[in-house]
Amino acid sequence: MIHKSLINASLKSIIFYKRAMSPYVSGQCNFSITCSEYAQKTISSKGIIKGLFLSLARIIICSIYPIIKRFNLSNKKISLKVFLFFSLLFIICISCTNFSPQGGWSNVVKDTDQEEYYVISDEGRLFQIQFNDQIPMINWSYPEEENGTSYSTPIIRQNSVIGATYKCKGQTCTGDIFELDKVSGDVLWKKTIPSKINSNLIVINDTLFVASLNNEKEDKINNASIYMISLKKGAVGEIIGKIPTEGEMWTGVHSYGEKNIIVGTMKGMIYSYNVDELLSVKDKKYSEALIFSHKFPHAINSPLVVHNKRLFFADIAGNFYSINLEDFKNNQLDKIKILTTNEWIINNPIFLNDEVYLFTLNGDIYVVDFDTNEVKDKFSIDKIVVGDPIILSDASDQEFLIPTEKNGIEIVSNNGFERGSSLGNYPTDKKLYSAPLINGRTLLIHTEDGEILFFNIKSRDLIYCLDLNKGSVCD
Amino acid sequence: MSFISLIWNSIIMKPMINSLSLLYDLLGDSFGLSIISFTILIRLIMIPLTIRQTKQMKKMQELQPKLQAIQKKYPKKDVQNRQKMQQETMALYREAGVNPIGCLGPLIIQMPIWIGLYRAILKTSPSTPEGFVDLSKYFYSWNASISKIPFNSDFIGIDLVDFVQYAPTPWQFVLPIIVGASMYLQQKFSMSPNTDPRQQQTQQMMLWMMPIMFAIFTWQFPAGLAVYILFSNLIGILIQYYIGGKQPIMLFGKLYFGTTNSRDEYLNKIAENKKNNEQTNKQTIIKEDSNGTEDIQRKNSRRSNRRGSKNPRNRSRKSRN
Numbered sequence: 001m002i003h004k005s006l007i008n009a010s011l012k013s014i015i016f017y018k019r020a021m022s023p024y025v026s027g028q029c030n031f032s033i034t035c036s037e038y039a040q041k042t043i044s045s046k047g048i049i050k051g052l053f054l055s056l057a058r059i060i061i062c063s064i065y066p067i068i069k070r071f072n073l074s075n076k077k078i079s080l081k082v083f084l085f086f087s088l089l090f091i092i093c094i095s096c097t098n099f100s101p102q103g104g105w106s107n108v109v110k111d112t113d114q115e116e117y118y119v120i121s122d123e124g125r126l127f128q129i130q131f132n133d134q135i136p137m138i139n140w141s142y143p144e145e146e147n148g149t150s151y152s153t154p155i156i157r158q159n160s161v162i163g164a165t166y167k168c169k170g171q172t173c174t175g176d177i178f179e180l181d182k183v184s185g186d187v188l189w190k191k192t193i194p195s196k197i198n199s200n201l202i203v204i205n206d207t208l209f210v211a212s213l214n215n216e217k218e219d220k221i222n223n224a225s226i227y228m229i230s231l232k233k234g235a236v237g238e239i240i241g242k243i244p245t246e247g248e249m250w251t252g253v254h255s256y257g258e259k260n261i262i263v264g265t266m267k268g269m270i271y272s273y274n275v276d277e278l279l280s281v282k283d284k285k286y287s288e289a290l291i292f293s294h295k296f297p298h299a300i301n302s303p304l305v306v307h308n309k310r311l312f313f314a315d316i317a318g319n320f321y322s323i324n325l326e327d328f329k330n331n332q333l334d335k336i337k338i339l340t341t342n343e344w345i346i347n348n349p350i351f352l353n354d355e356v357y358l359f360t361l362n363g364d365i366y367v368v369d370f371d372t373n374e375v376k377d378k379f380s381i382d383k384i385v386v387g388d389p390i391i392l393s394d395a396s397d398q399e400f401l402i403p404t405e406k407n408g409i410e411i412v413s414n415n416g417f418e419r420g421s422s423l424g425n426y427p428t429d430k431k432l433y434s435a436p437l438i439n440g441r442t443l444l445i446h447t448e449d450g451e452i453l454f455f456n457i458k459s460r461d462l463i464y465c466l467d468l469n470k471g472s473v474c475d
Numbered sequence: 476m477s478f479i480s481l482i483w484n485s486i487i488m489k490p491m492i493n494s495l496s497l498l499y500d501l502l503g504d505s506f507g508l509s510i511i512s513f514t515i516l517i518r519l520i521m522i523p524l525t526i527r528q529t530k531q532m533k534k535m536q537e538l539q540p541k542l543q544a545i546q547k548k549y550p551k552k553d554v555q556n557r558q559k560m561q562q563e564t565m566a567l568y569r570e571a572g573v574n575p576i577g578c579l580g581p582l583i584i585q586m587p588i589w590i591g592l593y594r595a596i597l598k599t600s601p602s603t604p605e606g607f608v609d610l611s612k613y614f615y616s617w618n619a620s621i622s623k624i625p626f627n628s629d630f631i632g633i634d635l636v637d638f639v640q641y642a643p644t645p646w647q648f649v650l651p652i653i654v655g656a657s658m659y660l661q662q663k664f665s666m667s668p669n670t671d672p673r674q675q676q677t678q679q680m681m682l683w684m685m686p687i688m689f690a691i692f693t694w695q696f697p698a699g700l701a702v703y704i705l706f707s708n709l710i711g712i713l714i715q716y717y718i719g720g721k722q723p724i725m726l727f728g729k730l731y732f733g734t735t736n737s738r739d740e741y742l743n744k745i746a747e748n749k750k751n752n753e754q755t756n757k758q759t760i761i762k763e764d765s766n767g768t769e770d771i772q773r774k775n776s777r778r779s780n781r782r783g784s785k786n787p788r789n790r791s792r793k794s795r796n
Contacts, residue, residue, distance in 0.1 A: 101603040151604055171641050198604050250607065266625050298622045301607070317622030344611050361611055386608055405608075433605075 006048045014040050035059050101168070101198070103149030104448035105433040107388070111156050116182070117437075118156060121450040121468040124148040124165035126178075128185060129452065129466070136454065136466050140185030142178070146469075151198040152252075153434075155208075157231075160188055162208065164197045177201070177210060177229065179237070189237030193227055199252025204275045205259055206231045207240070211249035224248045226263060228278065241278065243286045245271060247299070251346070256306030256325075260291060264300030264313055269293065292329050296321075301344060307351045310370070314345040320358060320366075322373040337373035341366060347388045347435075350400070352414075359385045359402060365412070365420065379420030383407050388435035392457070399423060401443070403432040409445060409455075426455045428462075484613070487591040492599060492613045493620075500620035507630025510596075510699050514706040517588060522714060524584065529718050532665070534571050541567055585707075589700065596699040600626055600636045628699070635699035642698055650701045655690030657708035662686075663724045664715045 018036050038058050043051030104122030111118065116139070117129040124147040128139040148167025155162040159182055166175040175197035178190040195212035202209045208229040226249070228241035247267025254262050262272040270293060277289035302314035311328060314320045320339040327335040343360035350357040355376065358366040363385050367377035387403035391414075398414040409426040413419060426436075430447035437444040442463065443455040451474055454464040465474035494516070498509035545563050549556040601607045614621045628636040632643055639650050662682050693701045716722070716732065723733025723741050730738055 099597055099602065099606065102605050105604060171637075196602075250604065299625055315622075316624050317619075342616065346608070361608065384608070384612070 003048060007043055007051075010043055010048060010052070011040060014043075101149045101151075101166075101196075102448060103151055104431075104446070104450060105151040105387075106446060107153040107435045108437045108444045108446050108452065109154055109156055110437060110439060111182070117444065117452075118154040118161050118163075119446050119452065119468070120150040120152060120154055120163050120165065121446075122149055122448060123450060123469050124150045124167065124176075125468070126154055126161065126163040126180060127468050128161075128182070136452070136464055138466070138468065138471055141468075141471075142180050142185050142187065147176070153200050155201055155203055157203065159183075162201065162203070164201055164210065166196045166198070168196070175210075175212070177208070179231070191229060191237050191239065193239075195224070199250060202253045202255050202261065203231065204255055204261060205279070207275060207279065209253040209261055211252045211263060213248045213250075224265070226253060226261075241281070241284070241286070243271075243273065243278070245269060246295075250301060251303045254304045254306075256311075262304045262306070262311070264302070264304050266299040266301070268296040268298055268300060268315070270296065270300065270304070270313075292331075294328070294333065302346055303348050305348060307356075308370070312349060312356065314341075314358075316344065318342040318344065320345060320368070320373070322356075322368075339366070339368060339373050339375065346386065350389060350391055352391070352398075357389075357400070359389050361385060363404070365400075377419065379412075381410050381412060381422060383410060386433045390436055390438065392438060401426075401436050401438075403434065403436055403445070405431055405433070408432070409436055409443070424460065426453075426460055426462075428453055487587055488595060488598075489613050489615065491591050491595040492610075493615050493618050495595060495599060496614070496620040496623065496626070497618065499626055500623055504623065504627055505630065506599075506626050506628045506635050506699065507633075507702065510635065510702050511706050514703050515710060518707060518710040518714070521584065525711070525714055526718055529665070529715065538567060538571055589704070592703055593696065593700050596636060596697045599624075600628055630698075630702070633698045635702065636697055638694075639696055639698050639701050640694050646698070647694075650698065650705075651690040651693040654693045654701055654705050654708070655686035657705055657712070658689050659683075659686040660724070661708045661711045661715065663726070664712050664719070664722065 014036050035055065035058055039051065039055035042054045045051070046054065102122060103124065106120040108117050108119045110116070115131055117136075118126065119129070120126045125141045125143060125145075127141045129136050130139045131137070142163075148165050150163070150165040152164040157179075160179050161182055162177070162179045164175060164177045166173055168174075172194075173196045175193045175195050176190060177193065177197070179188040180186065181188055193210070193212060195214070197210060198213065199211050208227075208231055210227040210229065212224050212227055214224045224245050224247065226243040226245060227239055228243070230236065230238045230240045245263065245265050246269045247265030249263045249265050251264065256262060259275040260272060261275060262270065264270050272291040272293065273286070273289045274291055278286065281289050296315060298315040298317040298319070300313055301316050304311060304313045306312075306325065309325050311323050311325050312321065318341045320341055321336055322339070323333075323336045327333075341358070341360060341364070343362050343364060345358055345360050347359055349359070351370070354370045356368040356370055356373075358368060360366070361384060363381045363383040365379050365381070366375055368374065369376055381402065381404070383402075383404035384406065385402055386405055389400050389402040392399045392401050392411075396415075400412040400414060402410045402412060404410050404425075406429075407425065408428045409432070411423040411425055413421050413423050426443060426445070428445070428447065430449060430451060430453075432445060433448050434446045438457070441457055443457050445453045445455070447453065450467065450469040452466040452468060453462060454466075455461065456463050466472075467474045495506075495509055495513055498512050499506055502508040502512060542564060545560060545567070548563075549560045598606065598610055598613065601610050610624070611621070628634055633646050633650075634642070640647055642650065659682065662685060689704065693704070696704075721732070721734050721737050723730045723738050725731075725741075725745075730741065733741065
């Protein structure tokens with residue numbers, strides 16, 4: 001029935017085209033059975049799918065045919081034109097490809113003392129946002145105009161805030177690191193390093209650690225380094241050290257304990273240093289401050305998280321590692337527990353009770369036992385997850401808020417048998433690569449193209465939308 | 476648009492990225508070897524098409540005399556004559572089983588491969604976090620070679636992912652030149668001496684245009700794509716040589732390659748062409764002469780008419796005066 005009615009409809013539309021449109025659209029058909037007649041015949045004889053396909057093919061062939069005919073008749077100018085046309089098409093297709101960095105991965109962070117929020121937009125500008133009579137306003141921004149892009153979350157200090165951006169001109173990229181005064185937004189210091197900065201920064205013991213990517217052409221091996229920038233009085237903003245690493249660090253520098261840093265590289269290396277010892281190292285002998293290091297078979301593309309003296313990270317082959325730090329230090333690597341997920345995990349896991357929640361890039365959620373690293377439960381939201389999920393807990397309910405790349409923030413239950421079922425979402429059609437921020441009754445989300453969305457947590461309504469780059473309400 | 480990108484990704488990008496990474500895994504972590512073996516694979520798949528194309532080319536050349544006859548039949552270039560001429564040539568092609576689309580086929584099929592490879596090469600070693608996230612979407616779930624990321628793109632001192640213009644100093648100039656030269660050679664091998672002087676001219680032009688344009692394009696390509704085009708051309712030359720019956724080529728007035736038989740044939744053809752050309756040249760000169768004289772006569776007659784028409788008036792005026 002449906003098939004017949006479809007055929008009828010298509011035939012009628014063709015007749016309509018022939019009678020009403022065709023006389024005005026085109027002059028005269030060059031082919032003995034016109035394309036519309038051909039379509040009528042094939043659709044009525046061969047069914048809708050085959051017929052439509054064949055007639056489409058016929059239209060395409062007919063439209064190329066005159067060119068080919070001419071091309072073949074070997075007129076010099078026309079063959080040149082055809083050739084130029086194709087090469088132009090080729091160039092256009094190639095120039096369409098956009099591989100420039102987009103940015104907009106910065107989380108929104110809240111200054112707990114004041115009601116102030118900080119975020120770095122995709123245009124590489126750091127914003128301070130305040131609430132004025134319940135309405136969010138941009139207090140200041142640095143710099144005033146577009147300045148490359150950023151993937152780093154701002155770091156809040158007592159009276160200042162630290163941010164990092166980078167920009168590329170052709171092949172050379174430079175990264176800017178700066179500290180701004182909280183009140184006025186003035187630059188306290190600014191340092192430029194010859195590298196991209198596409199991960200988060202960290203401050204330990206008045207020292208800023210920045211993971212660089214290799215962009216220095218003279219350094220032939222794909223090596224990178226951890227920049228140490230002093231924040232102490234008297235030497236503010238000075239680069240006091242460059243710790244070389246084998247491979248680039250795409251997830252940045254992480255900390256554990258009180259004064260230890262740990263990094264994982266794209267060549268599978270893990271390094272851990274003691275910050276105090278790093279600061280007292282002389283003659284660049286950084287290996288003296290090394291707590292442990294080890295080479296793993298695959299690139300490490302997840303954050304390195306230490307929780308309850310266990311280290312967790314994932315590699316590019318989809319293995320999730322868990323190991324006691326003491327065992328790692330003592331080189332008892334046979335105690336590493338590996339869970340093979342065959343999926344990428346590039347965000348932070350969530351630790352709850354005795355369980356670890358892993359969120360893979362493809363939207364699978366693994367519930368893993370903290371000690372044994374074995375899967376207890378698994379469910380899927382089937383959406384791409386890049387930003388860090390957070391947990392929203394009331395007295396009775398427990399929900400995960402998972403920022404998905406294209407489908408807003410997914411709400412997933414973690415209660416009893418509802419566990420793993422979707423409870424709807426905070427909708428947005430913008431791309432999300434950052435973690436949401438819960439602030440009382442509102443939820444703040446930073447989108448990839450520089451908008452801050454304010455949702456009411458309970459009603460899930462969009463209360464307000466602030467376009468950072470324009471400095472006003474979104475359209 | 477999303478539908479087009481879906482088709483594009485599932486038909487070209489995904490198979491390309493997956494096969495490149497699989498080959499990378501198989502061939503000892505060398506991106507260069509993976510691209511070269513990928514080229515060989517593509518060329519092998521396209522062999523039936525190449526054979527068809529060379530056969531069609533041969534047939535077309537055999538049809539040349541008949542085509543010329545048709546062209547001579549309709550010397551005047553008005554609309555009706557042109558249509559008739561085209562109809563007859565199409566009929567001729569149909570009889571001989573030559574498909575005019577055939578000669579455009581390789582170009583049309585190669586185009587998406589070039590564009591796809593251009594993007595695939597840049598995508599396999601992402602420079603931004605989004606690119607990194609994006610890359611994982613292109614891998615099939617069964618493809619274990621994803622664990623080899625990041626790929627080592629260094630190949631005999633060239634970074635294959637980097638653009639040719641940023642390659643180390645000898646290579647940034649050498650690569651475009653080799654690509655252009657290989658393209659020139661490939662065209663030389665696929666073209667045999669043509670009998671139609673006008674076609675010969677276009678052939679000559681394409682022969683120079685293509686390599687020069689490609690050499691310029693190569694400057695903007697990632698080095699990996701330049702390697703692909705280079706090896707694609709080299710393999711193309713080999714295939715053409717053996718399918719086309721070991722035809723020799725003429726470079727700077729000297730014959731290279733080919734068997735003794737094919738060489739003799741080649742020389743004979745060139746001699747014939749020369750004769751034909753001379754004859755046609757003479758004919759055209761004669762025709763032009765005759766046309767010229769006709770034209771002059773016509774002009775003269777018009778002038779005389781005008782004079783004739785003007786004169787009586789003058790006379791009449793004069794007579795009135």
